Amino acid sequence: xxxxxxxxxxxxxxxxxxxxxxxxxxxxxxxxxxxxxxxxxxxxxxxxxxxxxxxxxxxxxxxxxxxxxxxxxxxxxxxxxxxxxxxxxxxxxxxxxxxxxxxxxxxxxxxxxxxxxxxxxxxxxxxxxxxxxxxxxxxxxxxxxxxxxxxxxxxxxxxxxxxxxxxxxxxxxxxxxxxxxxxxxxxxxxxxxxxxxxxxxxxxxxxxxxxxxxxxxxxxxxxxxxxxxxxxxxxxxxxxxxxxxxxxxxxxxxxxxxxxxxxxxxxxxxxxxxxxxxxxxxxxxxxxxxxxxxxxxxxxxxxxxxxxxxxxxxxxxxxxxxxxxxxxxxxxxxxxxxxxxxxxxxxxxxxxxxxxxxxxxxxxxxxxxxxxxxxxxxxxxxxxxxxxxxxxxxxxxxxxxxxxxxxxxxxxxxxxxxxxxxxxxxxxxxxxxxxxxxxxxxxxxxxxxxxxxxxxxxxxxxxxxxxxxxxxxxxxxxxxxxxxxxxxxxxxxxxxxxxxxxxxxxxxxxxxxxxxxxxxxxxxxxxxxxxxxxxxxxxxxxxxxxxxxxxxxxxxxxxxxxxxxxxxxxxxxxxxxxxxxxxxxxxxxxxxxxxxxxxxxxxxxxxxxxxxxxxxxxxxxxxxxxxxxxxxxxxxxxxxxxxxxxxxxxxxxxxxxxxxxxxxxxxxxxxxxxxxxxxxxxxxxxxxxxxxxxxxxxxxxxxxxxxxxxxxxxxxxxxxxxxxxxxxxxxxxxxxxxxxxxxxxxxxxxxxxxxxxxxxxxxxxxxxxxxxxxxxxxxxxxxxxxxxxxxxxxxxxxxxxxxxxxxxxxxxx
Numbered sequence: 001x002x003x004x005x006x007x008x009x010x011x012x013x014x015x016x017x018x019x020x021x022x023x024x025x026x027x028x029x030x031x032x033x034x035x036x037x038x039x040x041x042x043x044x045x046x047x048x049x050x051x052x053x054x055x056x057x058x059x060x061x062x063x064x065x066x067x068x069x070x071x072x073x074x075x076x077x078x079x080x081x082x083x084x085x086x087x088x089x090x091x092x093x094x095x096x097x098x099x100x101x102x103x104x105x106x107x108x109x110x111x112x113x114x115x116x117x118x119x120x121x122x123x124x125x126x127x128x129x130x131x132x133x134x135x136x137x138x139x140x141x142x143x144x145x146x147x148x149x150x151x152x153x154x155x156x157x158x159x160x161x162x163x164x165x166x167x168x169x170x171x172x173x174x175x176x177x178x179x180x181x182x183x184x185x186x187x188x189x190x191x192x193x194x195x196x197x198x199x200x201x202x203x204x205x206x207x208x209x210x211x212x213x214x215x216x217x218x219x220x221x222x223x224x225x226x227x228x229x230x231x232x233x234x235x236x237x238x239x240x241x242x243x244x245x246x247x248x249x250x251x252x253x254x255x256x257x258x259x260x261x262x263x264x265x266x267x268x269x270x271x272x273x274x275x276x277x278x279x280x281x282x283x284x285x286x287x288x289x290x291x292x293x294x295x296x297x298x299x300x301x302x303x304x305x306x307x308x309x310x311x312x313x314x315x316x317x318x319x320x321x322x323x324x325x326x327x328x329x330x331x332x333x334x335x336x337x338x339x340x341x342x343x344x345x346x347x348x349x350x351x352x353x354x355x356x357x358x359x360x361x362x363x364x365x366x367x368x369x370x371x372x373x374x375x376x377x378x379x380x381x382x383x384x385x386x387x388x389x390x391x392x393x394x395x396x397x398x399x400x401x402x403x404x405x406x407x408x409x410x411x412x413x414x415x416x417x418x419x420x421x422x423x424x425x426x427x428x429x430x431x432x433x434x435x436x437x438x439x440x441x442x443x444x445x446x447x448x449x450x451x452x453x454x455x456x457x458x459x460x461x462x463x464x465x466x467x468x469x470x471x472x473x474x475x476x477x478x479x480x481x482x483x484x485x486x487x488x489x490x491x492x493x494x495x496x497x498x499x500x501x502x503x504x505x506x507x508x509x510x511x512x513x514x515x516x517x518x519x520x521x522x523x524x525x526x527x528x529x530x531x532x533x534x535x536x537x538x539x540x541x542x543x544x545x546x547x548x549x550x551x552x553x554x555x556x557x558x559x560x561x562x563x564x565x566x567x568x569x570x571x572x573x574x575x576x577x578x579x580x581x582x583x584x585x586x587x588x589x590x591x592x593x594x595x596x597x598x599x600x601x602x603x604x605x606x607x608x609x610x611x612x613x614x615x616x617x618x619x620x621x622x623x624x625x626x627x628x629x630x631x632x633x634x635x636x637x638x639x640x641x642x643x644x645x646x647x648x649x650x651x652x653x654x655x656x657x658x659x660x661x662x663x664x665x666x667x668x669x670x671x672x673x674x675x676x677x678x679x680x681x682x683x684x685x686x687x688x689x690x691x692x693x694x695x696x697x698x699x700x701x702x703x704x705x706x707x708x709x710x711x712x713x714x715x716x717x718x719x720x721x722x723x724x725x726x727x728x729x730x731x732x733x734x735x736x737x738x739x740x741x742x743x744x745x746x747x748x749x750x751x752x753x754x755x756x757x758x759x760x761x762x763x764x765x766x767x768x769x770x771x772x773x774x775x776x777x778x779x780x781x782x783x784x785x786x787x788x789x790x791x792x793x794x795x796x797x798x799x800x801x802x803x804x805x806x807x808x809x810x811x812x813x
Contacts, residue, residue, distance in 0.1 A: 022089035033125035044090035046073035054356025058161035087112035087119035091223035116142035126304035140254035175244035200246035208234030208249035327686035340372030367427035372728030396467025418481035421464035473515035490640025502641035521595025594662025648712025661729035668753035673782030769804035
């Protein structure tokens with residue numbers, strides 16, 4: 001294996017990841033913003049900003065799949081004599097005397113030094129503000145007076161990120177700007193149907209500006225050598241059509257030891273239709289002036305930054321563990337929870353692998369993400385559930401995705417993914433157990449967002465269950481539809497046309513026998529949750545009806561879903577087995593092992609233990625468990641996209657980190673703590689960071705969706721980082737199943753599953769209006785609680801009854 005270079009390290013005290021080499025194996029990014037206004041920022045200040053929707057309200061432009069990688073972003077060019085450099089190294093790539101990027105909780109600080117000048121930029125989005133702050137501090141560390149020329153740079157996107165990249169016959173004629181003092185306003189298309197504009201401001205007098213890209217950069221130059229910067233002279237250009245940008249020019253003199261702050265502000269404004277203009281062709285800047293005034297000094301910016309940090313102090317104090325294992329503690333206490341909040345905000349829409357154009361908020365994705373953030377922001381989790389349920393159809397099916405701006409379902413994707421309905425039970429139950437708020441079930445929620453169609457949320461849960469029951473195949477197992485959780489297992493597509501989408505081209509739907517064992521296990525797990533909820537609500541008849549359906553599904557899996565050593569994956573269109581020892585390739589799949597062991601189907605007959613053993617034997621490797629084994633070596637017409645990938649990548653025997661926790665939870669329920677921990681540590685970012693920074697390539701502080709599997713050209717290489725259900729599932733797994741602190745309707749259930757090497761640990765858990773300090777004494781045991789003492793008094797069973805106030809809990813295994 002090649003020598004593993006290190007590019008950074010964790011700073012747990014400051015909750016930061018510190019990058020010390022700008023040439024990371026892939027851009028390592030962070031997310032700014034917590035509500036409405038968001039930015040992606042790389043360790044060299046690349047990325048872009050948008051308001052609510054990365055497709056329809058893109059503020060700044062970014063080029064994916066570019067050469068060199070990660071071109072475009074928020075740049076500061078410093079011209080010191082004949083030397084031009086950037087604090088984030090790119091785009092000039094002038095060698096720096098010092099470089100550091102600190103990615104923190106919703107902020108990033110990038111510092112560069114060159115020839116005795118330090119330039120440090122703090123990037124963050126203030127709470128409740130539609131703006132990105134860029135506080136640049138320039139310091140002269142020499143004994144001489146320094147005269148510098150400073151150029152800022154942002155490139156405007158023309159709002160719709162898709163048409164921005166394709167409709168050039170229009171785009172090159174629409175760009176419009178206004179310049180007022182030290183503020184550059186981007187008002188493209190504002191004169192017609194748009195009610196919004198953006199601006200880029202600095203809180204200092206400027207000595208020039210540019211707003212036309214070709215004039216500033218030079219038509220045949222690159223961002224690395226803009227003509228205006230290299231010559232040290234702004235052009236004061238006005239963009240008329242073509243490609244609008246925003247660049248301030250400031251002449252800076254620094255005495256020895258002196259430092260100066262400059263507050264740059266990238267903002268977004270919406271005006272009412274009848275208040276769009278203050279004069280003919282002059283935009284109404286009243287709201288912009290007000291926003292600028294709120295953040296126009298270092299003191300105001302520092303106060304806003306302190307408020308952001310305080311928010312994260314509060315969010316991360318809800319669940320805190322002390323195990324003595326730094327690698328575990330930093331992930332549980334900081335980075336796992338942080339990634340869960342990011343996936344709440346973005347689902348799978350905008351990363352350096354997701355362009356923000358092709359995908360909205362996923363139905364199944366958002367429900368799974370709920371378990372990762374519901375403990376932090378219950379009111380927003382509640383609203384998310386309502387938004388998700390509102391995209392459902394009267395038969396229980398649903399849109400697979402919806403747009404965050406409109407909250408309406410995406411017609412381009414449509415529905416027909418038959419696992420989707422079950423996830424609404426999963427998310428809703430998690431919310432109620434965390435909050436005790438049963439009133440959400442009485443909320444009136446429409447179908448397909450159509451007014452007048454409202455029924456209670458509970459009715460939505462009921463029809464979700466019914467959708468599975470009403471769509472069973474010949475083995476009485478759930479019909480898969482377009483796909484189940486694995487969108488690439490397209491058993492009804494039958495496509496030879498490379499211009500077709502596997503996932504939305506359902507060529508054969510009539511008479512299909514394609515059934516999913518993954519949905520079967522998911523139905524049993526969520527069905528049990530639904531039954532328990534019904535009993536809690538006193539709906540005994542409905543509980544009995546659904547228990548009957550759950551029992552029937554368990555019987556069907558035992559009869560026709562078991563292959564002798566593991567659970568089958570599916571039946572294809574023709575009723576043939578998939579994921580069976582009878583197959584030449586892909587004899588075993590991870591999804592059905594995970595969900596059927598989580599459902600504990602056949603545990604009493606040894607089926608769960610055999611399935612988990614088979615996962616270790618056939619799926620496990622150094623970097624985690626692969627999705628299927630052996631890998632497909634050829635395209636199988638009746639299986640679809642899954643067999644289109646090279647061996648070891650994505651769904652074809654890649655390590656899909658998202659589904660590893662399902663098996664880990666199965667291990668925990670079976671009491672196999674050593675195996676659960678072994679699987680968990682292999683995909684835990686802090687453990688991967690220690691071993692594989694160069695090999696892994698993507699950010700070492702968060703989980704990625706896919707790691708190349710054992711059949712790949714380069715096993716262990718990561719892809720599709722940040723926006724993955726892995727975040728929520730890793731959190732759910734470690735907090736509730738490994739560490740064993742589970743919210744329940746009437747309190748907290750204590751049920752750890754640990755490796756034999758585990759030592760005493762303490763969890764501080766805020767739960768509703770209570771604050772619990774829970775200390776676990778494992779005593780070398782993997783599973784089983786011997787005794788619980790609450791505030792000095794023994795507790796019967798494993799549930800700590802909920803009571804407001806502070807409590808001390810001692811748990812002996």
